[in-house]
Amino acid sequence: MSAPGPERDPDGTERPMTPLERLDAGHEPRVTPPMWDAMAYMLTGPIMLGLPAYLLDRILGTDWLVLPGVLIGGAVSLYLVWVRYGRS
Numbered sequence: 001m002s003a004p005g006p007e008r009d010p011d012g013t014e015r016p017m018t019p020l021e022r023l024d025a026g027h028e029p030r031v032t033p034p035m036w037d038a039m040a041y042m043l044t045g046p047i048m049l050g051l052p053a054y055l056l057d058r059i060l061g062t063d064w065l066v067l068p069g070v071l072i073g074g075a076v077s078l079y080l081v082w083v084r085y086g087r088s
Helices: 019-024 034-060 066-086
Strands: none
Touching: 034 066
């Protein structure tokens, strides 16, 4: 396999490779399995809605906002996983 050279822009002129392109040249791109993507969705939803609810609890002096925030975040995460991976 020969070393990759400069690529061509749409107008036909050559452009040098960026350092990131040189580092990644000749390697297959990494593809994460859908299982890990779904896991990331499931963890991110409750965190992204539970954390602001926790902060609001601290600011407002209440103690009931965290649970709805986490539950709504989990529901949104489940919906996103179903939309992205559940349909055939």
